[in-house]
Amino acid sequence: MTQLHKKTALLSSSLRMICTDYDGTITEPEHQPISFSFFERLAAWRRHGPVYWVINTGRTYENLRDDLIARKVPIWPDWIVALEREIWLVRDRRGVGWFEWNRRCELLHAQLFESVQPLWKLIEDYIIHHTQAQLVEDAGSPLGIIASCTEEADEISAYMTPLLEDWPTLTAVRNSIYFRFSHKFYHKGACLEAISSGLNVQPLQILAVGDHMNDLPMLDRRYARHLACPGNAVGEVKERVRSQGGYVAKASVAEGTVEAWDKLFPLPSQH
Ligand SMILES: [Mg+2]
Structure with missing residues (x-):
């Protein structure tokens, strides 16, 4: 291999993007600050070159934004995927929606949800008469369901x-005891692909980290060649990460994400 080829290979396998879920992957419940080591790692990497940070969450954009403010995060993400399907570019701590993507996403969901009307009644009746679960309003879905426990979910x-x-084309997106419905073309993985391909970042240069079922679509080597989960991830996620050669951290939440980050992408030498 020539020097140029070596350099090109090195550059193409270097980290350019970290895509993290939010709850349970970098944040603990209840407004506790996010472990500082996550931001230290991000800042250290950025001294070597641009590394984008994408938060890929099931929260709405507004809910996530308010939580980032409440937790006083020192570095904001460059991109946010909200509701597992809307894409927002963040500039100066303000989100700018990716209009074409979000509009098409909204239209397809409106059409789909309209076309599956008979299903909502069936599910509602089942939830009301056969479970202890609650039916709730959900910003991104005609029906939101909160089961009373994991077994019921x-x-x-x-x-x-x-x-x-x-x-x-309809999928039920599950995150722990929560369910919402979505179009199968729109999920965390498809959004990660849309963002990274727009920035010309290759899957080989992406680390994706998640802890729960709604992260499974992005924990896929098609979208990110480097996969990880913190130690608190559910069994299905650990299994999916392991089966694709990813790293299952021992530490939980942000500490686990940083542990995986260091393992899969050790910081380049300062020299
Ligand atoms: Mg999570």
Whole structure:
């Protein structure tokens, strides 16, 4: 390999983007500050070159923004994926929605949700009469469901799976005991791909970290060649990460994310 080829190979395998879930991956509940080591690592990497940080969350943009303010984060993400499907560029701590993407996403969801009307009634009846779960308002879905416990969420999932087969573009997105519905073309992985390809960042240069079921679509080597989860991740996520050669951290939440980061992308030497 020539010197130029070596240099090109090195550059193309260097970290250019870290894509993290938010709750449970870098933040603890209840407004505690995010572990400072996460920001130290980000700042240290940026001394060597641009590294984008994408937060890929199920929260709404406004909810996430308010939480970032409440937790007084010293560095804001460059991009936010909200509701697992809307894309926002962040400039000077303000979000600028990616109009074309978000508009198309909204239209497709409106059409889909309209077309699957009969399903909502079936699910509502099941939740009301056969579970202790709550039906709640959800910003991104005609129905939001909060199960009373993980086991009940498993049962709800099992009930809905065969029903959803009649609507191949509809998916139930589960995050712990929470469910919402979405178009199958829009998920954390598709959004990560849209952002990274727009910036000409290759999957080889991306680290993706998540802890729960709604992170599975982005914990995929098609979108990020380097995958990880913190030690508190659910079993399915740990299994998915391991099966693709990723790293399952021992530490939890942000400390686990930093542990994985150091393992998969050790900081370049200062010299
Ligand atoms: Mg999470």
